[in-house]
Amino acid sequence: MLFRKTLMAVGLCLTMTTASADPNFWQHEWPDTNFEKTSVENWKEILSGGPPKDGIPALSDPSFVQVADESRIGAREPVITVEIDGEIPRAYPIRYLTWHEIVNDVVGDTPIAVTFCPLCNSGITFDRRVAQGTLTFGVSGKLRNSDMVMYDRETQSWWQQAIGRGIVGDLNGVKLTTLPTWMESWEEFSTRNPDGLVMDEPGYNRSYGSNPYRGYDTSRRPFLYNGEMPPHDISPLARVVRVGDRAWPLERLRKSSTVTEAGVTISWVAGQASALDGGNIAKSRDVGSIRVKDGQGNDVAHDVMFAFAYHAFWPDGDWMLGDG
Structure with a gap:
């Protein structure tokens, strides 16, 4: 398919080759992950998407610009909208999330993870707080049912993005709170929120847009x-x-x-x-x-x-x- 050729051209290396579905094989890359605790019944469900751990770099503490100062985003381009009571609305453009998949941010007093899995078209925003503390998420490079497997940097546990639940590690079975955010066009967001904020372009060499x-x-x-x-x-x-x-x-x-x-x-x-x-x-x-x-x-x-x-x-x- 055309998209696979494009992926290879841009260096994402999403090929059909997969790592051995065995925690003993993964241990060298994940020495601090507790593979004894898991809800995954069949390890063969977990495949390598190509990039290694952090090969797709998640973002943390992004910069923002005023809606009125943003001129790069097309009117119909999708953004994930986060509107939390008492805070200035924020837009997280998919043109950036396509290449980074996770943005760790704080809106007011709420630490959030804005996530997008391109292979499932799944765009979900989570509260990063759990009973064990506040987590910071990265991209593991693993897929399960074609969906992104995230990991937290604090315990190195693995998380299924689509369901917002820990599936491997000390936080296996822990559920993240999903926030009521949504995907809409840049025109919709900017028209409704002329004084809103939009995430600025990250400082990576990517073909954003x-x-x-x-x-x-x-x-x-x-x-x-x-x-x-x-x-x-x-x-x-x-x-x-x-x-x-x-x-x-x-x-x-x-x-x-x-x-x-x-x-x-x-x-x-x-x-x-x-x-x-x-x-x-x-x-x-x-x-x-x-x-x-x-x-x-x-x-x-x-x-x-x-x-x-x-x-x-x-x-x-x-x-x-x-x-x-």
């Missing part, structure tokens, strides 16, 4: 995934809106614009470009933006992910197909 996964979200099969495909003849790379253990196909929402059921109202509007389509994110096809609110109008934590990833991590989840 380009998509190294060109053509991925129209591929026939997900990359480095050997699990079961979604039911109901849903394409594995179709987007779904996950709220808890329920999933609404994005195509259904696109047709209806607004759906109210299961205690939430989900709305769709056009205007957000796919980060995983064309080589230039700003010029990629329109997939629209999603907001999820409860009965009181409060934002609800959710994720817009690929159908195969939802089925992999929620095999018994409810597919909200709207067919009666």
